[in-house]
Structures are given as C-alpha cells and as structure tokens.
Amino acid sequence: MSGGSDTSRELVSELAALLGPEGWLPPDDIADRLVDFRGVFTGSALGLARPASTDEVSVVVRTCAAYGASVVTQGGNTGLSGGAIPVGDRPTVLLTPSRMNAIEEVNTARSTITAQAGVTIQALQEAAASADRLFAPDWGARGTATLGGGIATNAGGINVLRYGSMREQVLGLEVVLADGRVWDGLRALPKDNSGFDLKQLFIASEGTIGIVTRAVLRLHPLPSAHRTAFVALRSLGDLDALFALARARPPGALSAFELIPETGVRQVVDRFDIVRPMSTVADWYVLLRFSGEPGVGDALIDLLATASDDGLIVDGVVADSTPHEDNLWLLRDELTATRSFGGFGVKYDLAIPPDRIERFLTLASAAVAEILADALSYAFGHVGDGNIHFTVLRPDGDDRDLERVAPDITAAIDRIVWDLGGTISAEHGLGRELRSRIVGQKPEIEFELMRTIKAALDPDDRLNPDVMLPDPPAR
Numbered sequence: 484m485s486g487g488s489d490t491s492r493e494l495v496s497e498l499a500a501l502l503g504p505e506g507w508l509p510p511d512d513i514a515d516r517l518v519d520f521r522g523v524f525t526g527s528a529l530g531l532a533r534p535a536s537t538d539e540v541s542v543v544v545r546t547c548a549a550y551g552a553s554v555v556t557q558g559g560n561t562g563l564s565g566g567a568i569p570v571g572d573r574p575t576v577l578l579t580p581s582r583m584n585a586i587e588e589v590n591t592a593r594s595t596i597t598a599q600a601g602v603t604i605q606a607l608q609e610a611a612a613s614a615d616r617l618f619a620p621d622w623g624a625r626g627t628a629t630l631g632g633g634i635a636t637n638a639g640g641i642n643v644l645r646y647g648s649m650r651e652q653v654l655g656l657e658v659v660l661a662d663g664r665v666w667d668g669l670r671a672l673p674k675d676n677s678g679f680d681l682k683q684l685f686i687a688s689e690g691t692i693g694i695v696t697r698a699v700l701r702l703h704p705l706p707s708a709h710r711t712a713f714v715a716l717r718s719l720g721d722l723d724a725l726f727a728l729a730r731a732r733p734p735g736a737l738s739a740f741e742l743i744p745e746t747g748v749r750q751v752v753d754r755f756d757i758v759r760p761m762s763t764v765a766d767w768y769v770l771l772r773f774s775g776e777p778g779v780g781d782a783l784i785d786l787l788a789t790a791s792d793d794g795l796i797v798d799g800v801v802a803d804s805t806p807h808e809d810n811l812w813l814l815r816d817e818l819t820a821t822r823s824f825g826g827f828g829v830k831y832d833l834a835i836p837p838d839r840i841e842r843f844l845t846l847a848s849a850a851v852a853e854i855l856a857d858a859l860s861y862a863f864g865h866v867g868d869g870n871i872h873f874t875v876l877r878p879d880g881d882d883r884d885l886e887r888v889a890p891d892i893t894a895a896i897d898r899i900v901w902d903l904g905g906t907i908s909a910e911h912g913l914g915r916e917l918r919s920r921i922v923g924q925k926p927e928i929e930f931e932l933m934r935t936i937k938a939a940l941d942p943d944d945r946l947n948p949d950v951m952l953p954d955p956p957a958r
C-alpha cells in the first residue's frame with residue numbers, strides 16, 4: 484500500500500481513534516520532538532503516538548504496517564546521533580513510550596528492577612536507592628533519557644568502569660517486533676544457556692529491529708561509602724600511570740575516572756553556578772571516585788599522596804561534604820560543548836585503547852590545527868573506558884569556516900582513530916549521523932550479518948529506516 488496523502492490521512496484518523504487525545508498528538512503539537520538534542524537533525528511525522536501499554540504499541544505497529552508507514556521510536560530525545568528523529572520522505576509515525584513509565588517491581592531478593600521503557604534513568608536510580616540498592620547507569624541526561632533509549636543505544640556514562648554499560652544490566656526484555664508481535668523475554672535469570680541470547684540483539688539496535696517496552700535489570704549493592712577527588716595532572720602523559728595506580732587500590736573501588744580539560748573548567752565556572760575546585764591551574768584534571776566500604780575514603784587520600792610523591796599530580800582535593808562533591812560532579816555534567824560553550828561544533832564520541840589516549844589527543848589536535856588554525860580541540864570523557872568526547876569548536880562561535888572544513892577534519896580524525904585501534908562510536912550509537920562513516924572500520928561481513936538480522940526481523944524496513952545500518956556496497 485502506498486504512503487500517499489489519502490492513505491496517510493486514513494492512517495492518522497485510525498490511530499487518533501484508537502489511541503484517543505492522550506495517545507495521539509498532531510505534528511503541530513510536537514515541534515520539539517522533531518528536532519534532535521543538538522539541533523542537527525530536523526524531521527517530520529504524521530503525528531506522535533503515545534501508547535499507554537505494550538498492547539497499544541503492538542496495535543500502532545500493526546496499523547502502520549497495514550498502511551505502509553514507518554515507525555520511529557523516541558524516548559527522551561537526548562540521543563546524540565540523530566536516531567530518534569524521523570527524517571526522509573516515507574510517511575512516518577513517531578512513537579514514544581513516555582506514558583509507559585511505571586516501575587513495576589523492585590525485587591531485593593533477586594536484586595532486580597522491572598520497569599516500562601518510558602521511565603527515566605533518574606527514576607530508576609531513585610527507586611533502587613529507596614530499596615537500598617544501586618541502579619548503576621548514570622549520565623548527564625539522566626532526568627530525561629529513558630530506559631528504552633538507554634537500552635536501544637547501550638548507553639554507558641560515568642559508572643561503566645565498575646558496573647558496565649546498559650548491556651551488563653539487562654537480564655530480560657519485552658519487545659514489540661516489526662510485525663506487531665510481542666516477544667516476552669522478561670526472564671530474570673543470570674544464567675540461561677538455552678539458545679541464542681536474543682535480548683543482546685535488541686540492546687544497541689537503536690530502534691531498528693524492535694521497540695523495547697519493558698525490561699528487567701540488575702541492581703547492585705548500594706556502596707556504603709564513596710569519596711570523590713579532583714586532581715590536577717602534571718601532564719597528560721601521566722594519565723595512564725595515575726589510572727593504573729587508582730585501579731590497583733583497593734581493587735574494584737575505582738568507580739569513575741573522568742578526564743577534564745582546563746578549557747572546560749574555565750567555561751563552566753564562568754557560565755554556571757559552579758565553584759572552581761582548586762586554585763591550582765593545570766591543563767588537565769581527573770575527577771575520580773572510589774566507592775565501596777567505609778575505608779575507601781582513606782584509600783583515596785592515600786592514592787593522592789602516592790600520586791603526588793610520584794610526581795603524577797601537582798594538586799588535588801577530596802570532597803569533604805555532599806555539596807562539595809555535588810559541585811564536582813555538576814562541573815562534569817556541564818562539560819559538553821553544548822553546555823560549556825553554548826555551541827555544538829563538530830563532535831566525536833570516540834573510544835581509544837586507554838594507553839593511547841595521550842597519543843590520540845596529540846595527533847588529533849595537530850591534525851585539526853593544520854586544517855583550521857584557530858579551531859579549538861576540546862576533549863573530555865570517561866577515559867577509564869578509553870572514551871573521549873572530542874569536539875572541534877570555534878571559540879568565537881562563528882562556525883562557518885568550521886562547516887566548510889568539517890569533512891576534512893572528520894576524515895583526519897577517523898584515520899587517526901582507526902590507526903590507533905579505536906572506534907568512532909563509543910557510546911552514542913551510529914544513528915543517522917555515523918552510519919556511513921562506520922564503513923571501512925569493521926570487516927564488511929559484520930555489516931552483512933547486521934543486514935541479515937534486520938531483513939529477518941523487519942523485512943519491509945519499517946522500523947527506524949536509514950538508522951544505524953550502512954547501505955550495502957554498490958555492486
């Protein structure tokens with residue numbers, strides 16, 4: 484069936500009747516959902532479906548299929564690769580599980596939490612904490628990003644170092660498939676070798692093969708103590724040695740290790756209600772946290788003393804109160820180029836083997852300077868996982884020159900990343916933005932296998948078309 488305008492009108496009136504005024508919003512009411520977080524992608528849709536249950540998600544998907552329309556799923560719209568924006572000519576319904584935001588069970592005996600896909604990451608953290616447990620995934624968009632979006636992008640954040648990313652938390656999933664059938668895989672078994680582990684297919688699949696509607700997730704013991712420190716590195720070359728030292732004492736206590744540039748500190752202190760952590764100024768800082776037993780505070784202080792004796796750091800502070808600690812983590816949350824510079828620049832979410840981060844930053848900054856002399860190379864990130872958020876900016880905010888040379892900068896960065904054995908998408912997914920750039924980075928057979936899975940689960944390419952999967956090579 485074609486997606487002509489009469490057909491689209493029929494589809495819209497059927498969905499509006501099925502879902503009611505709470506469940507269906509016309510395009511004029513959803514302008515903010517048709518632009519992505521960074522303002523890079525703008526899309527259009529026949530309307531926004533807001534189903535209230537898994538059955539309603541299934542009905543929406545079936546109805547769209549009957550009318551030949553695509554379905555793009557959107558959670559909190561905080562994704563950074565454009566995967567949640569319906570771009571293209573096909574008639575498309577935008578679907579969000581925002582009304583499906585119930586936390587159904589916190590099971591302390593099993594240490595699991597079961598929730599619907601539209602719940603926010605922060606709500607999961609709070610529900611776990613009130614049962615004396617930790618829901619570990621945590622990142623700056625926690626108040627808006629949803630469970631479904633976090634699973635679909637396999638989001639990570641500051642605790643990956645110790646607890647792993649979303650993939651390590653998911654024990655079971657419920658998914659609505661492209662033909663509307665519901666797969667109930669909500670099992671909470673830490674061990675289950677009864678065939679393919681299908682839930683893994685849907686984690687990081689960016690809405691391309693199914694819509695996550697519910698999940699059961701692992702909880703962890705709430706650490707009885709934690710301490711945060713902010714240290715000034717003598718030089719970036721000492722990062723690796725500090726990381727090794729921090730990881731070794733006491734084993735497992737290091738739960739976050741974030742690289743922070745002075746350029747970022749200056750910006751966020753100027754722009755927001757954030758106090759400069761120390762008077763010492765260095766080019767690079769590390770924000771690190773130890774969590775676990777009450778002794779971790781002493782261990783952290785001891786680490787700082789050793790790092791100072793070894794000449795790795797020139798100064799450091801250990802947070803001695805909750806507001807002090809909050810100030811340090813707020814500084815980290817506001818470091819994105821969008822927040823700290825009020826602009827977007829050209830951004831890269833890279834993973835580099837941790838021992839090659841200094842080399843990467845040296846090579847990448849030199850490559851950028853050669854292409855556009857007055858551009859600023861801005862880097863921060865979860866370096867304990869090898870994850871660098873690298874942004875190229877014009878500090879004066881005039882991005883015109885930058886736009887012109889952005890393809891050259893991207894080609895240079897990609898080459899350096901690949902040469903160093905890294906990846907161009909550490910945690911934000913491929914979305915619309917990176918799906919072509921990933922070609923050449925992995926063996927073509929991996930893309931063939933991915934396309935085979937997509938064709939098996941969504942043969943008519945209805946779910947998030949043109950997201951994540953690169954086009955097949957021209958024959």
Ligand SMILES: Cc1cc2nc3c(=O)[nH]c(=O)nc-3n(C[C@H](O)[C@H](O)[C@H](O)COP(=O)(O)OP(=O)(O)OC[C@H]3O[C@@H](n4cnc5c(N)ncnc54)[C@H](O)[C@@H]3O)c2cc1C
Nearest residue numbers: 558559560561562566622629631632635638639640690695
């Ligand atoms: C300030 C800020 C800080 C961030 N920090 C980090 C970080 O430290 N670590 C990190 O990993 N990420 C980080 N992110 C990006 C992170 O990927 C997103 O915040 C999050 O994963 C997306 O959740 P969402 O609900 O907003 O999904 P959306 O942006 O709405 O969607 C993202 C993708 O998931 C798909 N999707 C959404 N819901 C579903 C569903 N129910 N079923 C199937 N597919 C679905 C969409 O189609 C799209 O492809 C950050 C983002 C921001 C804005």
